[in-house]
Amino acid sequence: PPVHGRADLLPPALPWAFASPRPAPPPPPAPPGPPLIVGDVTPPPALGLPALAPLQLATGATTLRGAEATPERVLRALATATYAELHVHGQVDLGLADASFLALSPGADQRWALTAGDVRGARLTAAPTVVLAACRAAETAPFVHARWSLPDAFIAAGARAVIAPAVEIPDAEAAAFFAALRRRIAGGEAPAVALAALRAAYVAKDPASWAASVVVFE
Numbered sequence: 645p646p647v648h649g650r651a652d653l654l655p656p657a658l659p660w661a662f663a664s665p666r667p668a669p670p671p672p673p674a675p676p677g678p679p680l681i682v683g684d685v686t687p688p689p690a691l692g693l694p695a696l697a698p699l700q701l702a703t704g705a706t707t708l709r710g711a712e713a714t715p716e717r718v719l720r721a722l723a724t725a726t727y728a729e730l731h732v733h734g735q736v737d738l739g740l741a742d743a744s745f746l747a748l749s750p751g752a753d754q755r756w757a758l759t760a761g762d763v764r765g766a767r768l769t770a771a772p773t774v775v776l777a778a779c780r781a782a783e784t785a786p787f788v789h790a791r792w793s794l795p796d797a798f799i800a801a802g803a804r805a806v807i808a809p810a811v812e813i814p815d816a817e818a819a820a821f822f823a824a825l826r827r828r829i830a831g832g833e834a835p836a837v838a839l840a841a842l843r844a845a846y847v848a849k850d851p852a853s854w855a856a857s858v859v860v861f862e
Contacts, residue, residue: 659840661860683731714751734778768802
């Protein structure tokens with residue numbers, strides 16, 4: 645637990661991943677379906693979060709945008725997705741949740757936060773790859789006795805792999821980075837290999853690139 649979720653344990657050019665336990669072996673890969681893209685959310689104004697760049701739509705993608713992107717609807721869509729990408733704000737506030745969480749649009753019950761506890765109780769039946777394009781989404785709870793994070797919660801719910809950054813990410817660059825990652829995975833590359841190649845390319849241009857902080861959980 646003390647080092648779980650850290651991005652600087654191994655060189656950014658090396659394909660590696662955190663091995664996360666799951667209640668049962670994952671099912672065989674489902675036939676690829678349309679990617680699920682979540683973005684353009686409208687979290688409560690009281691949070692003071694800046695607007696993110698408009699969502700860049702992928703051809704043939706299923707989208708949840710704006711007021712539709714509530715925790716309940718996102719979890720419902722994730723249940724049958726084979727690939728999902730969430731372009732939202734990641735938050736770390738131990739007063740609200742015990743690990744990082746995602747700020748979505750409020751639903752009818754005014755609930756807007758998608759927490760690790762919410763995700764762990766879901767069932768992702770198509771064993772998707774889930775990309776959390778959100779600041780600090782890989783951050784774990786400050787426990788020394790157990791691992792507790794959004795990525796681990798997605799693995800426990802049935803995800804085959806989860807990709808998330810451990811630091812703040814620049815909104816202007818994130819869309820292109822994650823779109824390139826999506827294309828590589830759609831082309832058949834394993835998530836850890838696809839991310840390693842893309843991360844290495846960014847680090848070769850800028851050794852201090854934020855891309856070095858994006859990690860894989862499998």
